[in-house]
Amino acid sequence: MKLLIVEDEAPVRKHMKWMLEDSGIELWEAENGREALDVLEHKAIDIMLTDIRMPIIDGIELIQQCKLLYPRLWSIVLSNYAEFDLAQLALRYGAKNYLLKATVSKESLVSELNRAYENSRNESLEKGRLDSNELLMVQNSLFYEWLHQRINTAELIKRSMKLNVQVFQFEETQSMFTFLEVDRFTDWCASKFNCQADLAIYAFMNVAVEVIKQFHPKNELFHLENARFILLDFGECNREKHDEKMKGVQLALQQFLKLEASLITGYEFTTMDSFIEKVRHSVNDMTQLFYCMPACLISPNEQESTSKDIDLYSFFQNIEVENENNYTMNSNLPMWIESFFDLVRYLKRQPSTVKEDLKFLITFIEKKGYSVTEDLKTEISRKQAYRLNDYKIIFEQWLNDYHYMGTHRKEIVEALNYIHEHYSNKFTVDDICNHINISRSHFSKLFKEHQGVSVIEYVEGVRMKQARVLLRTTPLTISEIADRIGVQDIFYFSKLYKKYYKVNPSKDRSML
Known part of the structure; x- marks a missing residue:
C-alpha cells in the first residue's frame, strides 16, 4: 500500500509516520495541496490522508482536483472536531471517510487504512458496495420505511442483507435505546452550516455514531426528524450503565460540537420487531422534553400524567x-x-x-x-x-x-x-x-x-x-x-x- 500524508504541520506528519512504523505501508508526505499534486503526478498512490486547512491549495480543493485527475485515489480527511462542516463538504466532493485528530490511535489508523485499501482494490469489482457515507444514508432510509410501515420486517431484513447493512441483523438477548433531541438545532445549523440542515444532521450523526460505537461496535443511530434521533445500545440490560453511556454522548456533543442534547433513556427491547413497536408506541414521549430544561436526561416513567385539564x-x-x-x-x-x-x-x-x-x-x-x-x-x-x-x-x-x-x-x-x-x-x-x-x-x-x-x-x-x-x-x-x-x-x-x-x-x- 502506498500512502500520501498531506499536512502542513510537521509535528502532525511526524506523529502519523510514527504510528505507521512497522505497518508495511510505503509513505510519502506533502505540506500542502500543491506539493501533494506533484507527488501524485510521479507516484502511483493508493490512499491520500489529507488535512483540510492548508496554505496554497487546501484539502477541499485538493480532493476536488484528485477526483478529476485520479478518480481511483481513495481520499480520507484528517479533521478536527471544529471542522466538521468542512469535513462534510470534503465528503461531498469525493472523500471516502474522515479521521479525527483528537481520537485517532495507532490501531485505528492502521485498521482504517487497511480497510480503505481493501475497499479501493475491490471497488471496481464490487459494484454497489456502500462506503461509510452511503451506508449511513441507506440504513436510515431503510429504518424510515420500516418505521412508517412501508416495508415489513421480513422485507427489511432481505434488503439489509442484500446491501450488507448489518445493524438490522442481531442476536442480542436484550438491548436498550434512547431518544435524543438536539437542543436549539436550528440556531446551530444556521451558524455552522448556513442553514443546510442535511449537512448539519450528517455532521451530528458522525460524531454521535463514533461515540456510541466505543461502547459496542454494532451500536447505531437513526434520524427520526426535526433533529430527533434514536440511539441503539446493543446488548445492554443495566439501566445505570446505559445512562452513564448516554451521559458520555451528551458530554462528547457538548465538548466537540458545542451542542446540548436532551435524552429520554432506558427503552428495552429484545428483537427487531419489539424494537420498532416500542419506538412507534413511545415516540410521542419526546414532546415532554418541551417542559424540561435543556441538556436533560430523564426516564419515561419520570414524567407525570395529568388527570384533568384546568380552566x-x-x-x-x-x-x-x-x-x-x-x-x-x-x-x-x-x-x-x-x-x-x-x-x-x-x-x-x-x-x-x-x-x-x-x-x-x-x-x-x-x-x-x-x-x-x-x-x-x-x-x-x-x-x-x-x-x-x-x-x-x-x-x-x-x-x-x-x-x-x-x-x-x-x-x-x-x-x-x-x-x-x-x-x-x-x-x-x-x-x-x-x-x-x-x-x-x-x-x-x-x-x-x-x-x-x-x-x-x-x-x-x-x-x-x-x-x-x-x-x-x-x-x-x-x-x-x-x-x-x-x-x-x-x-x-x-x-x-x-x-x-x-x-x-x-x-x-x-x-x-
Whole structure:
C-alpha cells in the first residue's frame, strides 16, 4: 500500500509516520495541496490522508482536483472536531471517510487504512458496495420505511442483507435505546452550516455514531426528524450503565460540537420487531422534553400524567393575593407569572397550544393594570421555543426591564430572581448573599427596605402562594405539594399554610 500524508504541520506528519512504523505501508508526505499534486503526478498512490486547512491549495480543493485527475485515489480527511462542516463538504466532493485528530490511535489508523485499501482494490469489482457515507444514508432510509410501515420486517431484513447493512441483523438477548433531541438545532445549523440542515444532521450523526460505537461496535443511530434521533445500545440490560453511556454522548456533543442534547433513556427491547413497536408506541414521549430544561436526561416513567385539564380563567382567579398587607403590587406580578408557568408545566399541554395560553396570561396582566409592551407580544408571537423555559425567560427579561429595574436596586432584582427560580429547593439566606455577592447584614436591611418584609417572610410567602395554586388547581397530595415548594416536613407545611390562610390545607381544598 502506498500512502500520501498531506499536512502542513510537521509535528502532525511526524506523529502519523510514527504510528505507521512497522505497518508495511510505503509513505510519502506533502505540506500542502500543491506539493501533494506533484507527488501524485510521479507516484502511483493508493490512499491520500489529507488535512483540510492548508496554505496554497487546501484539502477541499485538493480532493476536488484528485477526483478529476485520479478518480481511483481513495481520499480520507484528517479533521478536527471544529471542522466538521468542512469535513462534510470534503465528503461531498469525493472523500471516502474522515479521521479525527483528537481520537485517532495507532490501531485505528492502521485498521482504517487497511480497510480503505481493501475497499479501493475491490471497488471496481464490487459494484454497489456502500462506503461509510452511503451506508449511513441507506440504513436510515431503510429504518424510515420500516418505521412508517412501508416495508415489513421480513422485507427489511432481505434488503439489509442484500446491501450488507448489518445493524438490522442481531442476536442480542436484550438491548436498550434512547431518544435524543438536539437542543436549539436550528440556531446551530444556521451558524455552522448556513442553514443546510442535511449537512448539519450528517455532521451530528458522525460524531454521535463514533461515540456510541466505543461502547459496542454494532451500536447505531437513526434520524427520526426535526433533529430527533434514536440511539441503539446493543446488548445492554443495566439501566445505570446505559445512562452513564448516554451521559458520555451528551458530554462528547457538548465538548466537540458545542451542542446540548436532551435524552429520554432506558427503552428495552429484545428483537427487531419489539424494537420498532416500542419506538412507534413511545415516540410521542419526546414532546415532554418541551417542559424540561435543556441538556436533560430523564426516564419515561419520570414524567407525570395529568388527570384533568384546568380552566385558566379559574386559575388566575385563584392566584389573587389574599393578604395584600404582606406584599407590594410589584411582588404579585412575578408570582402570577411563576405560577402560570408552573401550571402549564404540570399540565404538559401540547406545545402547540402554549402560545395561546401565553396570550391569555398577557391579557390577564393587562387587566390588572400593567402595561405590556408590544415588543414582548411580538417576541412571544414570533418565538419558536425549544423549551417552555424559553418563553419564561422572555417574561423574566420584561420584568427586569419594565417593572424591577426602575424601582429596585440591581442586588434586589438578582435576589428576587434567585428566590423565584429556587423556591422549590432548599436554600438559605447565605446562598442568596453568595449569589449576589453581598454581606448578609447589608442584604437583609436592603431587602426589608425594598420589599417591606424580611427575606424569610418573602420566601415563605412565595412558597405558600405556590402551594395554594397547586392545591386548588391540581390533584397532587398535600405531601407532594409540600415537597414541590421546598418544604420537606408536612407538619411544618400545614402549620405555615394555616398561618397564611387561616385554614389548614386539607380543609381549604375541601371548601372548593
